[in-house]
Amino acid sequence: MESKYEETWNTPKSPIPTFKVDPIVVLILSIITCGLYLIYWNLKASEVLNAVAEREIISSPIAIFAGCCYPINGYFFYLAGKEGLPAIQKRLGWTVKDDSLLYLILGLFFPMVAAMILQNEINKLY
Numbered sequence: 001m002e003s004k005y006e007e008t009w010n011t012p013k014s015p016i017p018t019f020k021v022d023p024i025v026v027l028i029l030s031i032i033t034c035g036l037y038l039i040y041w042n043l044k045a046s047e048v049l050n051a052v053a054e055r056e057i058i059s060s061p062i063a064i065f066a067g068c069c070y071p072i073n074g075y076f077f078y079l080a081g082k083e084g085l086p087a088i089q090k091r092l093g094w095t096v097k098d099d100s101l102l103y104l105i106l107g108l109f110f111p112m113v114a115a116m117i118l119q120n121e122i123n124k125l126y
Contacts, residue, residue, distance in 0.1 A: 016051045019044045020126045023116040030112045039067030041115055042076060048122055049084035052091055057083045070108060077107025077114045085121055092124060 021041075029037040046058035058079050066076035081103030086096045106114035 016125060017044070017047045018126065019048050020123050021119055023119045023123075026115050026119050027112050030115065035067065035111075038073075038111060038115060039064060041119075042066050045080070045115075045118060045122060046076075048125070049080060049087065052125070053083060053087035057087075070111070073111050074104050074108035077103040077111070077118070080118055085118075088121055088125060 026037070026041060030041075042063040043060060046060065046063040049058060050056050058076060062072065062076060062079075066073040078100050082098065082100035085099060085103075089096045103114055103118070106117070
């Protein structure tokens with residue numbers, strides 16, 4: 001009976017799409033475009049979060065509709081705080097913390113601020 005041991009230390013992690021934007025630019029573009037930039041931003045942020053977690057956390061339709069409908073926007077940021085950010089923190093080797101309630105409240109009432117904070121966390125990957 002042979003036991004097979006597979007080494008994973010030299011296996012490259014899945015590539016992360018590059019999406020590094022200054023958080024203040026997210027705020028300015030969101031205000032200038034009356035929130036339309038947030039639809040694009042939601043799509044790109046969901047691609048990064050899905051790649052970091054190596055599974056689909058936020059689907060593209062949810063990311064698109066989150067920019068159009070505020071209750072779904074709250075759900076988008078809740079998922080980002082509940083499953084996306086812990087994946088980023090784990091990848092960086094930091095202590096994992098759950099900020100889902102903060103992101104839910106900010107996503108419902110101040111989505112541009114939630115996007116700025118989430119973009120700042122995404123930028124730490126690069």
